[in-house]
Amino acid sequence: RHMKVYDFYVKENNYTRICEQKSMLTVNGQFPGPTITAQKGEVFIVNVYNQGNKPITIHWHGVDQPRNPWHDGPEFITQCPINPGANFTYTVVLSEEEGTLWWHAHTEFDRASVHGAIIIHPKHGTDYPFKKPHKDIPIILGEWWKANVSHILEEALRTGSGINISDATTINGQPGDLFPCSEENTFKVSVKSGKTYLLRIINAGLTNDLFFGVAEHLLTIVGTEGRYLKPFTVENIMISPGQTMDALLQADRSSNSSYYMASRTFASRTNLVYNNSTATAILEYMDAPPIARSEPYFPNLPASDNITAATEYTSQLRSLASKDHPVDVPTHVDEHMLITLATNILPCQSCENGNRLAASLNNVSFDNPQTDILDAYYYSITGVFEKDFPKKPPFFFNFTNDSYSKEFRLTKAGTKVKVLNYSSVVEVVFQDTAMSNETHPMHLHGFAFYVVGMGVGNFDKTKDPSKYNLVDPPYQNTVTVPKLGWTAMRFRATNPGVWFMHCHFDRHTVWGMSTMFIVKEGNTPESRMRPRPSNMPKC
Ligand code: C2O
Numbered sequence: 001r002h003m004k005v006y007d008f009y010v011k012e013n014n015y016t017r018i019c020e021q022k023s024m025l026t027v028n029g030q031f032p033g034p035t036i037t038a039q040k041g042e043v044f045i046v047n048v049y050n051q052g053n054k055p056i057t058i059h060w061h062g063v064d065q066p067r068n069p070w071h072d073g074p075e076f077i078t079q080c081p082i083n084p085g086a087n088f089t090y091t092v093v094l095s096e097e098e099g100t101l102w103w104h105a106h107t108e109f110d111r112a113s114v115h116g117a118i119i120i121h122p123k124h125g126t127d128y129p130f131k132k133p134h135k136d137i138p139i140i141l142g143e144w145w146k147a148n149v150s151h152i153l154e155e156a157l158r159t160g161s162g163i164n165i166s167d168a169t170t171i172n173g174q175p176g177d178l179f180p181c182s183e184e185n186t187f188k189v190s191v192k193s194g195k196t197y198l199l200r201i202i203n204a205g206l207t208n209d210l211f212f213g214v215a216e217h218l219l220t221i222v223g224t225e226g227r228y229l230k231p232f233t234v235e236n237i238m239i240s241p242g243q244t245m246d247a248l249l250q251a252d253r254s255s256n257s258s259y260y261m262a263s264r265t266f267a268s269r270t271n272l273v274y275n276n277s278t279a280t281a282i283l284e285y286m287d288a289p290p291i292a293r294s295e296p297y298f299p300n301l302p303a304s305d306n307i308t309a310a311t312e313y314t315s316q317l318r319s320l321a322s323k324d325h326p327v328d329v330p331t332h333v334d335e336h337m338l339i340t341l342a343t344n345i346l347p348c349q350s351c352e353n354g355n356r357l358a359a360s361l362n363n364v365s366f367d368n369p370q371t372d373i374l375d376a377y378y379y380s381i382t383g384v385f386e387k388d389f390p391k392k393p394p395f396f397f398n399f400t401n402d403s404y405s406k407e408f409r410l411t412k413a414g415t416k417v418k419v420l421n422y423s424s425v426v427e428v429v430f431q432d433t434a435m436s437n438e439t440h441p442m443h444l445h446g447f448a449f450y451v452v453g454m455g456v457g458n459f460d461k462t463k464d465p466s467k468y469n470l471v472d473p474p475y476q477n478t479v480t481v482p483k484l485g486w487t488a489m490r491f492r493a494t495n496p497g498v499w500f501m502h503c504h505f506d507r508h509t510v511w512g513m514s515t516m517f518i519v520k521e522g523n524t525p526e527s528r529m530r531p532r533p534s535n536m537p538k539c
């Protein structure tokens with residue numbers, strides 16, 4: 001069978017934005033990196049050549065990779081990183097995904113510049129659940145850091161304080177004309193009046209939830225994270241790091257003007273300093289006469305602290321749940337987990353004040369091991385991880401009230417995993433706490449999950465489950481847990497392997513807001529992992 005093969009050369013290159021030049025890692029000299037297009041159910045191959053100066057891996061975000069954890073990518077979880085000068089070939093196995101996903105580096109903060117879109121079209125002979133769009137337009141939202149992100153990471157792990165914020169938000173790699181020295185290179189897209197376009201919007205940023213909109217054009221949201229949704233129409237969207245949104249845009253405005261697309265931070269925690277700039281791009285009509293245009297129209301975007309706008313947007317996501325795109329929400333649960341999300345203090349000998357900021361799930365701050373967990377599991381190497389990740393927080397208190405217990409503020413590092421039986425049904429309730437007091441985009445590798453419920457305050461296990469949506473909940477791989485609220489999700493553990501679960505704010509990931517599931521193999525051939533590739537990189 002014929003398979004598409006991509007070559008990714010990861011290299012340092014110089015880029016200039018907001019009047020300053022810096023060197024950073026990119027794929028094939030492109031920022032954002034190359035777009036991969038595929039059909040539903042295809043398998044594609046990516047040869048990654050590390051020609052940079054640091055170890056790297058690539059992850060296929062939102063691709064379930066059935067039985068294929070070997071090629072999932074997170075460093076020290078499913079593989080050792082690819083060293084400078086070395087190469088590794090990924091086999092990426094698509095299954096049920098259709099829509100927009102993306103790929104990114106899964107080492108340290110390298111994701112900042114090593115990322116790109118994965119566009120998955122319907123299989124030949126099958127249709128979109130809406131009128132076929134005239135064209136795809138990838139819209140990759142990102143962040144620009146003047147500093148080298150390795151230095152930012154190093155600082156985040158050493159000091160007891162917060163983290164540097166990015167210097168600009170970007171749309172397809174460009175901050176746009178509200179920034180100095182950027183006007184000329186502002187990203188522009190030309191449309192034809194009368195046509196419908198499919199915007200494939202990705203939040204590839206490291207640290208911010210974002211609002212995004214297009215002036216004078218409504219967006220009809222038809223998909224998220226590789227699954228279709230019941231269409232709904234909005235003026236703007238909220239998208240968290242890791243998420244993708246598919247939006248239809250009808251080019252039905254005057255061809256004599258141009259229109260801004262813009263994106264700005266949604267900051268759920270406004271007592272911290274955040275990047276409050278606005279990135280812009282231009283939508284123009286091809287058939288417009290080549291005369292000097294008036295100032296572009298500007299979209300209506302919610303203010304950065306508008307929590308209501310963000311929550312209202314998120315609450316509109318519903319699975320399509322049609323005959324061709326059915327849902328199958330588990331109604332019986334085998335494993336109930338309640339996981340608290342917190343930012344904490346971790347004792348640290350080499351740190352400035354003898355401690356540093358950390359983050360945790362159920363008060364365990366994840367410690368990345370030196371050798372990869374998948375191999376340790378596969379070869380039964382002891383001493384790499386422990387199987388006792390807690391199913392519930394170590395102590396209960398009023399999670400969303402400021403008067404939390406001081407002992408909870410202090411956390412412990414550990415490499416703890418949760419082991420699941422093949423095919424068991426898991427329900428995870430993520431509970432934000434007053435110790436973090438902000439949204440968290442929680443992401444699971446290897447699976448999509450049904451988001452069955454969401455609410456503010458403390459999850460109440462006697463009342464809240466009766467309000468779950470088991471009919472058409474969105475099927476996602478990255479869900480925004482509301483500030484001082486909770487989110488409940490369910491999935492069936494039918495993918496054997498080792499699957500990382502973490503907050504997709506990278507500062508929280510590196511501070512330890514992560515854990516993983518080890519899903520055991522079953523007894524049938526379809527429930528076994530694919531054979532271990534012989535050329536896995538070595539630690
Ligand atoms: Cu998009 Cu583990 O990441």
Ligand code: CU
Pocket residue numbers: 439440441503504505508513
């Ligand atoms: Cu987080």
